Amino acid sequence: MTENAQALWHGRFSVAPNDDLMSFTESLSFDQRLWNDDIFASIAHVRGLEHSKILTSIETSAIVSALEQVATEFSTEKFVFVKTDEDIHTAIERRITEIAGEVGGKVHTGRSRNDQCVTALKLWTRRELMVVAKQLLGLCDVLYSRANQSGWGDDAVYLPGYTHLQRAQPVLLAHHLTAHAWAFARDIDRLLDTVNRANVSPLGAGALAGSSLPIDPDFTAKEMGFAVAFGNSLDAVSDRDFVAEALFDLALIGTHLSRLGEEWVLWTTEEFGFATLDDRYATGSSMLPQKKNADIAELARGKAGRLIGNLTGLLTTLKGLPLAYNRDLQEDKEPLFDSYDQVTRAIAAISGMISTASFNADNMRRAADSQLLAATDLAEWLVRKGTPFRQAHAMVGALVQRAISGQQSLRDLVASDQQFGVEAASLIGDGVGVRQRTSKGASGPAAASLQIERYEALIASLRSRTSI
Numbered sequence: 001m002t003e004n005a006q007a008l009w010h011g012r013f014s015v016a017p018n019d020d021l022m023s024f025t026e027s028l029s030f031d032q033r034l035w036n037d038d039i040f041a042s043i044a045h046v047r048g049l050e051h052s053k054i055l056t057s058i059e060t061s062a063i064v065s066a067l068e069q070v071a072t073e074f075s076t077e078k079f080v081f082v083k084t085d086e087d088i089h090t091a092i093e094r095r096i097t098e099i100a101g102e103v104g105g106k107v108h109t110g111r112s113r114n115d116q117c118v119t120a121l122k123l124w125t126r127r128e129l130m131v132v133a134k135q136l137l138g139l140c141d142v143l144y145s146r147a148n149q150s151g152w153g154d155d156a157v158y159l160p161g162y163t164h165l166q167r168a169q170p171v172l173l174a175h176h177l178t179a180h181a182w183a184f185a186r187d188i189d190r191l192l193d194t195v196n197r198a199n200v201s202p203l204g205a206g207a208l209a210g211s212s213l214p215i216d217p218d219f220t221a222k223e224m225g226f227a228v229a230f231g232n233s234l235d236a237v238s239d240r241d242f243v244a245e246a247l248f249d250l251a252l253i254g255t256h257l258s259r260l261g262e263e264w265v266l267w268t269t270e271e272f273g274f275a276t277l278d279d280r281y282a283t284g285s286s287m288l289p290q291k292k293n294a295d296i297a298e299l300a301r302g303k304a305g306r307l308i309g310n311l312t313g314l315l316t317t318l319k320g321l322p323l324a325y326n327r328d329l330q331e332d333k334e335p336l337f338d339s340y341d342q343v344t345r346a347i348a349a350i351s352g353m354i355s356t357a358s359f360n361a362d363n364m365r366r367a368a369d370s371q372l373l374a375a376t377d378l379a380e381w382l383v384r385k386g387t388p389f390r391q392a393h394a395m396v397g398a399l400v401q402r403a404i405s406g407q408q409s410l411r412d413l414v415a416s417d418q419q420f421g422v423e424a425a426s427l428i429g430d431g432v433g434v435r436q437r438t439s440k441g442a443s444g445p446a447a448a449s450l451q452i453e454r455y456e457a458l459i460a461s462l463r464s465r466t467s468i
């Protein structure tokens with residue numbers, strides 16, 4: 001950083017700003033990642049000024065080529081900041097004036113940093129949310145390919161499904177893995193919705209009220225590929241809904257990753273023993289030589305708190321703000337960048353962890369073949385014979401009570417009971433239970449083909465909406 005220059009707004013001030021003010025109010029340290037978007041929007045703005053005949057084509061070319069040179073300086077890491085650069089916008093404007101001379105001072109015609117900063121952030125958000133959507137599609141593919149490997153048919157891998165984390169009914173491993181993919185598919189759809197709503201250009205709103213110059217917000221909106229320009233200048237510079245929505249989307253993705261992570265923490269314990277992590281995706285202990293820990297899964301769970309915090313923080317910042325721009329709005333960027341960085345890293349790590357792990361099918365099957373998991377099937381067997389479900393529930397419950405008191409197995413009790421008998425007892429046996437769930441969307445092999453068809457259609461439509 002070199003010392004020189006004055007603040008862009010030095011005119012009405014008699015002395016330079018205090019260092020403590022600068023270090024407290026600057027945003028350059030975090031908004032420099034917007035350099036590319038700011039230059040892109042500035043080029044559109046300058047072309048708009050030319051279109052409205054506010055700038056000549058010579059002036060326009062001079063400013064555009066200075067902006068392009070600045071872009072090269074950034075991409076080759078040669079750009080030098082100076083002490084008075086408060087944010088990326090002032091830094092770029094200062095530099096183009098250094099490069100192009102006086103004409104550089106025309107870049108800010110009809111524009112304020114208030115519409116400029118929100119335009120750059122919208123461009124960033126619109127692009128990067130699509131990156132997250134594509135990455136999530138990759139995670140869905142990992143889950144679905146592991147699901148297909150474990151099978152959907154009669155010889156497929158199955159495990160206990162849980163409610164209250166107590167064994168409930170056997171489910172296909174494929175069904176369980178795909179359940180998470182259905183949630184991530186909703187996340188992708190939500191990201192696409194957010195991008196769609198954010199597709200409104202705020203450029204041309206000026207500081208708050210528009211301009212007396214004949215600028216054309218529709219022209220610049222089109223230049224930047226936005227669907228439309230803003231309808232109300234006050235709203236355009238104050239709106240951070242797209243940041244709040246993005247933070248919500250990222251927090252919910254984080255919540256889904258956290259729930260999945262919690263399962264993998266359990267599955268990789270010796271107690272469960274359902275999955276073994278590849279050594280590349282597990283960590284050791286500095287003191288306990290035997291340890292192999294699922295840190296990716298734990299941190300996927302741990303980061304969710306921070307992602308929810310980022311959303312809560314921004315909403316709290318927004319809730320008290322009068323129209324239009326207030327400096328508080330500068331607080332929009334750090335939580336957004338942080339949530340984005342954390343979520344994209346988490347998706348990559350979780351995808352790798354799942355694609356390389358091995359499933360311990362024998363342990364899963366053994367746990368799911370526990371006789372008590374057939375209890376609901378026995379009650380439904382009675383229902384098919386005409387017994388009201390509540391009564392059937394109580395009859396099976398009574399046999400379960402006897403079985404857990406230890407005298408006889410549930411299967412033997414059912415076989416010798418006159419209300420049930422050997423036909424009902426045949427519902428208790430290795431691999432029998434998972435085949436009983438046949439209804440639409442259910443967890444058994446008979447219902448699988450319909451789910452597969454719907455899931456594949458959903459992913460195909462998300463894939464085509466994502467690759468625009």
Ligand code: ARG
Nearest residue numbers: 027031087113114117329330
């Ligand atoms: N760095 C500021 C932000 O990110 C830019 C806008 C500053 N506007 C102003 N009038 N001070 O919000």
